[in-house]
Amino acid sequence: MLINAEGRRISSAGVDGACRAVARELRGRGINERSRVLLTGENTQEFILVLFALMECGASVALADRRIPADQQAALAVDAGVDRILTDNALPERAGGIGQELLADLVGGAMAGWEPSGGAAEAAEEGPLGFDRWFAREDALIVWSSGSTGAPKGIVRSGAAVRANIARTAARMAYRADDVLLPLLPFTHQYGLSMLLLWMQTGATLVLQTSSQRVDRALEAIAAYGVTVVDAVPAMYSTLLNLVDGARAGTNMIGSVRMWCVGGEPLGQELGERFVRTVGSPLLDGYGSSEAGNIALAVHPDPRGCGRPLDGIEVLVLDDAGREVPVGETGEVVVRTPDYMTGVLGPAGTLLRVERDAYRTDDIGCLDGAGNLTVLGRRDAVHRNGHTLYPDAIAARAGACGAPVRVVPVQGGRDDRVHLVFFVADAAGQPAAKWRRELAQCVAEHEQPNRVVVLQEFPLNNTGKIDRRALREMALREISPREMAPRESMRGVLQ
Secondary structure, eight states: EEOOOOOEEEEEEHHHHHHHHHHHHHTTTOOTTEEEEEEOOOOHHHHHHHHHHHHTTTEEEEEOTTTOEEEHHHHHHHHHTTTTEEEEOOOOOOOOTTTTEHHHHHGGGGGGGGGTTTTHHHHHHOOOOOOOHTTTOSEEEEEOOTTTTTSSEEEEEEEHHHHHHHHHHHHHHTOOOOOOOEEETTTTHHHHHHHHHHHHHHTOEEOOSOOTTTTHOOOOOOOTTTTOEEHHHHHHHHHHHHHHHTTSOHHHHHHTTTTEOOOOOOOOOOHHHHHHHHHHHHEEEEEEEEEETEEEEOSSSSOOTEEEETTTTTTEEEEETSSBBOOOEEEEEEEEEOOOEEEEGGGOOOOOEOSSSSEEEEEEEEOOOOEEEEEEEEEEOETTTTTTEEEHHHHHGGGGSSOOOOEEEEEETTTTEEEEEEEOOOOTOOHHHHHHHHHHHHHHHGGGEEEEEEEESOOOOOOOOOHHHHHHHHHHHHHHHHHBEEEEOOOOOOO
């Protein structure tokens, strides 16, 4: 069942019937199993119908975040070599000569299929959607990397890899048909897309929220529909706790939830502990990527870190020489998975195949004695005073100070040294000098900050994750080649 943003309940058979009607409309407009299209849009019922209709047609689907600028969307369409752009907001100009279709126009009369007297009865006779032609494609899904450290990279995954990864995820998480899912994630990204496919596979109920960042409305939906599973990025849970702590929401509103799932970026220790104190349940962390889908997932009754790797997936933690590190030590996370991407986009949408033996994630983490993975962040190593440092690993330890911390290295100055800028998220705005004293107890002497910058909250990008580029720009302003003496500052949120 689907509960849309207006609270309307649509049966699974009704959704299937509407998707088939949209698939007929797509074929009438020349979109079929020989097509590749770029699909973008907000989390709406129209987006879901068109996505599943494209899969039913067997088309190659390239997903682009609706919130990126129009010129970048157009560039991605050209990059992927698509035949058509399907969007809920037409680009201002014809992108590279590529035709556009509005989602509302494609759905059109298919909405009538959601009525009991319409397509639902026909869908029940035909059976559920199968997506067999889409699952058979080697270029079934195209998504783009975040581009946080460079230009976005087009990731190409086969339908078989996507289906296998969804099956592994469903087995680990043990979703039930009576679950009510509330994903607060953009459906144009790997995490959000996986929740849509899991919904279809398990027969659960999906509660649709048009905006994935309206946590206040999410709380209302949890109470109204008895939501049992919530998926979101860490920043969304931080906002939820702020609403509860500020008495704008009560824990009685969220008692139906049995699994609070989190992913998209590393979960800080302070947020995890604060959530348990306030809500009484742990956040179930997970690890995945655009390249490989879901990799490791934590579950009840004893969630630790990101949990164990999914069945059939192997995770190693290696040092710089490629050797496995001892249990509990930090190194690069390397994954062996049959669900890995087929390749990356080449010129004009061609497929450049990649080596599939081992996936070097460029993330750092550690494994415990039971095989649970903890991911600390990016591997970006810097060298300081004879030590090799991983800023995200330092930030993870620094979180024991009682507030979320991010560490950004800046290299420069008279001696071209590496300087560490510690950003502390403190809504109370306590002085930086106070946080410097707290941080000194949490990190080693050679990891101490050159600057401590206090923010009301961390800046977020358009997917709700911490904006690394914005923090980098702020850090560069803190460290100049002419002034290297330690100092503290207080700054507001970057707008």
